[in-house]
Amino acid sequence: MGTLARRPLLALLVLAALVTPVTPVAAQAGPPPFEVRDGVTQPIFDFAAAIRETTWVDTGMDGDADGRPDRVAVDVVRPAEPARRGQRVPVIMDASPYYSCCGRGNENQVKTYDAAGRPVGFPLFYDNYFVPRGYAVALVDLAGTNRSQGCVDVGGPSDVASARAVVDWLSGRRPGYDAPTGGRTSSATWSTGAVGMIGKSYDGSIANGVAATGVAGLRTIVPISAIGSWYDYFNGDGVSFGADPVDLARLVEEHGGRPACAGANSGLATAAPENGDYTAFWADRDYLRGAANVRASVFAVHGLGDDNVKPINVGRWWDALARAGVPRRLWLSQTGHVDPFDYRRGQWVATLHRWFDHWLLGVANGVEREPQASVERRPDAWVDEPVWPPVGTHAVTLHPEPGATPGLGVLGTAPAAPGTTEAFTDAAGQDARAWAAAPGKPSAARVLFDTGPLAHDLRLAGTGSVTLTVTPATPTAHLAAVLVDYGPATVRDDTAPGEGIRTLGTRSCWGASRPGDSACYLDTAAVTADVDRQVFARGWADLGHHDSPARGEPLTPGRAYPMTFRLSTTDHVVPAGHHLVLIVGGTDSGTTVPPSRPGRLRLDLAGSLVRLPVVVGPRPGGRGLS
Template sequence: MPLPRPRTPLADRTESRRGRPARRAAAALGLAAATTLSGFAAPLASAGAAADGPIGPVFSNGMAQPVFSSNRADWIREEVWIEVPVDSDGDGRNDRVHAEVTRLRETETAGLKSPVVYEVSPYYAGGNPITNHNVDHELHQARRPGKGWLNRGGKTTDPAKDERLTAAATADEAAAAGTGPQPIISTSHEANWLPRGFAVVHAESLGSGRSDGCPTTGGRNETLGAKAVVDWLNGRAKAYDAAGREVKSTWTTGKVGMIGTSYNGTLPNAVASTGVEGLEAIVPISAISSWYDYYRANGAVVAPGGYQGEDADVLAEYVYTRSDKQICRSLIERLAQEQDRVTGDYSAFWDERNYMNDVGNVHAAVLVAHGLNDWNVKTKHAAQWYGALKERGVPHKIYLHQGGHGGSPSLDVLNRWFTRYLWGQENGVENDPRALVQREDRSLVEYAEWPDPASAATTLNLAPGANGTAGGLTLDRTRRGRPVTETIADDASKRAQALADAATSPNRLAYKSGTLTGPVRLSGTPQLSLRMSFDQPAANITALLVDYDQNGKAKIVTRGWTDPQNRKSISRTDPVKPGTPYRLDLDMQPHDYVFAAGHRIGIVLLSSDYEYTIRPAPGARLHLDTTKSTVTLPLIGGADALAAATAE
C-alpha cells in the first residue's frame, strides 16, 4: 500500500514531542546462539535484571538482542543544551542545540558503555501557519517579497496541521505556566534500541523548539548544530543542563548512528559530509542531498510534490518555533531574496546547501532508503548521493520501496547495520547484496548493486504522430519518417495525467513503443535530448515517462523538467531567441520499474506542469524537431532486450 502523503512541508515520520506517543515496534527476536560483546554466553533468563558487574549486549544472527529492560521507568532521561561554534542569530553568543538523552540505567550502575542512535529534527516543536508562494504568473517575472505571498500569522487550511499546532500551543502554555513538566522531545527509537543496549538522543535543530540560533533550510549553521551533538558525545563539545551545570557524556562509546526521515534524514547527510569523527553510520530516509534539487530542476523553479509554491524561506518560516520570534526575522527575509524564484539559477545560496560538494568527506556507513514514488523528496536525491558514495568506496546499501515519502527498512535490516557499525560486530553486512528493491508485487528482491549493473543505455527515436495522436518510440532510426516539427501549445491549467491519457491534444506530444510481448525493466535515470524552438523568450519544458496498459490508460512512471534559458548551465540564464532551435538535455527522476507484457512504453512532452512548475498564462508554443530528438532509457539487457520484447 502506498504511504500516506505527509501533511507538513518536508514532513518527517517521527512523532512530535507534543503529539501522540511514538509507536512501539515489536522487540521479540530469536536468541539462538546468543553471545555477549565479549563473546561469552549470556543467560537469557536474567535479561534486564540488575547485574553485580558490567553487563554487555547480546548478539544473535548478527543482530543485537533485546536483553535489557524495556520498562521506561528503568531508563535514565537527561536534558542538555550543547554549544555550537556558530552564532547564527547574531546575539553575541554561540548557539546551543537542545537535546535529550535516553540511556540504560546500567550505564550508571554497571559500567555499560552504549553507542548512540541519534535523530535531529526541526519538527519536534510543531510548525507555524504559512502560505506558499503564488505560482500563477509569467516566467522570469520578479515577485515582490512579503506582499501577499506569505501569511505569517494566518490560519492554515490543513486540519491535521491545525491539530498539531493546537497541541503544541497547549503544551507550551502549560510549561510556561509551570502547570506541567517540560515536554519530552520525542520517544521514537527508544523501544527498539534501548533494550538492545543502545542509547538514544533526540535533538531540536537550530531555530526550533528549545534550541536557539536560526533556521536556514539547509544552511551551514544547521549542519554545525547537528554535528555538535556528535562532538559532545565524543568529548569535543560542551553541554549544559537547565541550571547551567556542565554535563559530560561519560556513558557512551562515542560511536553514533544517525537516522531520520525527510528533513530529519537530510541532516544525517549534512553531518556525514563534514567527516566528523564518531559518526559511524547513517540511515537517511527520503533525504535531500542538494537543496537546489528539492526546489529547482535544471534551472526551472519546481516544487516538492504536494507543496506547490513552497520554497526555502517558507520552510524556514514553518520550523521557526523557538520562543523569540523576531531575532531571526531579517535572516528569513534574506533567504527570500537569495533563493531567487525569478531565474531558478544555481548560486552561492544553493551551493552552501549542496551536500554533494563534500561527499568525499563521508566515512560513515550509509544505508539509503527511499520511496520510488516519492515526489516530495524526489529520487534524484537518493540516486546521486548513493552513486557518489559507491564511487568512493564508502560502505553503502540502498533500500527502494514502492511507496511515497517515508518508509524505513525493516528493524532487522536496521539492526544488522547498526550492530555492524556501532557495536563493531562482524556480521558480514558489508558482503550482502547492496540493493534491496520492493517490486511492483510488493516482493523484496536483492540485487548486487543499484542501478542494476545489467542495465544499459538504450536510445530510442521519435516518430511523429498525425493530427495530435501519439507517434512512435522506436529503436529503428529509419522508422522516424521524414523531418517533421511538432508543436506543443502551453496550457498550465491542464494536468499532466489528463494530457498523458488524452487520445489527442494540442497541449502535449506523445510517443509510444510497440506492444511489449514480455516484461522490460528500467533501472536508473532516463534522459532526453531534444531539439526545440520557441515563439516566446521563456517557457517550461516537462517530460513524462509513461506506462500505457492494454486499455491505453497512462501511468506516469517518472518525469523531469528544464528551463531552456539554462540550456548551457544551471548557474547561468541565457536568453532564448524566438524561432531559433536549441539543443536541450534533461534528466528525469531515477527509477526502477517493470513495464509488463501487453503494455507500451511512452514519452509525453508538455510545457508547464500544473503540479510542479510556475504556471504562466496559456499561449506559448514549443516546436520539437522529432528527427533530431532522442530518449535514452537504462534498460536491463539494453536494446537487444527491448527489440526482443517489441518484435522489432
C-alpha cells in the same frame, strides 16, 4: 550567504567555547554493556529506569545575532545500568526541526516534557526498542527550533553544523551544558563516540549533510526520503517548483517565525530567488559535493512515488556515494513520502536492528554482506538485488519519430529524419497525468511517442535523461518529459491521501513502554489501485537554462535551442505487451511554475532523444521496440 549575522564579540565567545576544557570520553570498563544472541542485541535493560536528560551543545555560531554562540538542545534517553558500571553505549541520533511544530511519524508525535522541563515523550520507536538493547537515543532540536537557540537556514551550513556539533559532543570534542545559558559543563562520558544518524525527510537530509562533512565518530546514517541536494528539492533543471525556503523556515521556527530570525529569513529570501538558477546558496546545500568525505555507511530508503522529496534526490546521492566507494544499502518502495515503519514494519525493524548492531557495536551478523538493494515490485512484494543498479545496466538511446497522426509519434531506435518536427502549446493548467489520460488522441498541449507493445519485459533502473531541441515562440519556455507504462497493473496508490498506505485502528508494540512514552503504534496496510497506466519518471526544465544551470537567459523566438535535462530516478519494469511512452509537454501543473509568457513550442525530432538506464535492453526490430 548573508543570513547569519556576526558581531565583533562573537569571535571572542567562539574562541572561549573552543578552548573550554572538554572531558575526554571515558575508557570502557568491564565487559561490553550488551548481550548478543542469534546475531542481535537483546533487551536486557530496564526502559522505565532509563536516564532522561537534556544537554545544550555550543555550536559556535550566532544565527540570531544576540552576541552569544547558539546552543542546541539534545534530549537523551539511555540505559541506567551501564552508567552505574561506568560502561559506555553507542548513540542513535535524529536531528530534526519538527519536534514541536509538526511532529514525527504517521501519528505526528512531538516531544513532551514534565513540569521541570525534563524530557518524557520521545517520538518514534527508536528509544523504546533500542534503549533496552544497550543504546542511547539522542533527539536534537536543530538550531532555531523547539528549545534550541539560533535560526533555521533550511539545510544550509547552520543546520548541518548544529547537528555536527552534537556528534562532536558525543565524541568528547565539544562542550555541552546543563542549561541553555550559563550552567555547568556536561560531558558525554557515557558515550562510546559511535553515532548513527537516522531520520525521514528534513531529518534524513541533515544526516546526509553531516556525513558529507566527514565528521569523525559518525559510523552510519539512515536517510529516509531524504534530500541529497536542496536545489533538487526546490527546482528542476532551471525551473522552480514554487516552494519558498522562507516559508519552511518560518514553519519550523513556529508561530510564523522567531522575531530574532527576521534578518536570517530575509537573507534566505534574497539568496534563493524563485528563478531556477543554481547559485552559491544551493551549492551550500548540495551534499553531493561532499560525498567523497563520507566516512559513514549509508542505508538509504525512498519511495519511487515521492512527489515531495523526488526520487532524483536518492538517485544522485546513491551514485555519488558509489563513486566514493561508500558501504551502502538501498530500499525502494512504491509509496510516496512514507516511512518504511509504515509499509514494511516487521522487516524494517529487524533490518535496522541488525544494521545498527553491526555498524555501531561491531556485531558480526553479516548484514553488510546481504543484497545491496531491495525493491518493491508489486504491493508488499519485494525483490532483493545483489547490487543496484543491477550488473549489466547500460544507457540505451531511444528516439522520437513521427507517426501517422500529428502529435502521436513512435519511440524507436532510429533517429528521425532531419527537419521532422512536432508542435504543442504550453497549457499551464494541465499536468503529466492529464497528458497521459488519452494516449490514442492528439492534444494541443503535448506530443506523445509510443514504442508499441513490447515483446519482452523492459526494466529501467537508475537515472535517465532527455535531450530536446525546441524552438519557442516566446522569450520564456518550460518543458516537461514523462515516461508512462501503458498496460494493466495493480500498484500502491501513491496518489491517495496516505501516499500508498492507510492507517488502521489496531496497534502493535515495538519495544518497551513507560508512562508518557508508548512503544505501540497504529498499524497500517497498503492502499492499492488497479490501473491501466503508470507515470513512473518525470523531468522538468527551463529552456532559458539550456547553456548553464547557474543562470537563465531570455530566449529568441524562432531560434532552436537544444537542452538536456534529467529524468527522475526509477526502478520499473514495463512488462511484455505493455507500451512504453515518452510524453513531452510544457508546464507540469502542480509541480512546476509556468513561465512568464507560455506559448507554442516546436520540437525538432532529429535533435531529440531519451537515454534510459536499461537492465534488459531493447531488441532489434523495425521502428519501435520488438
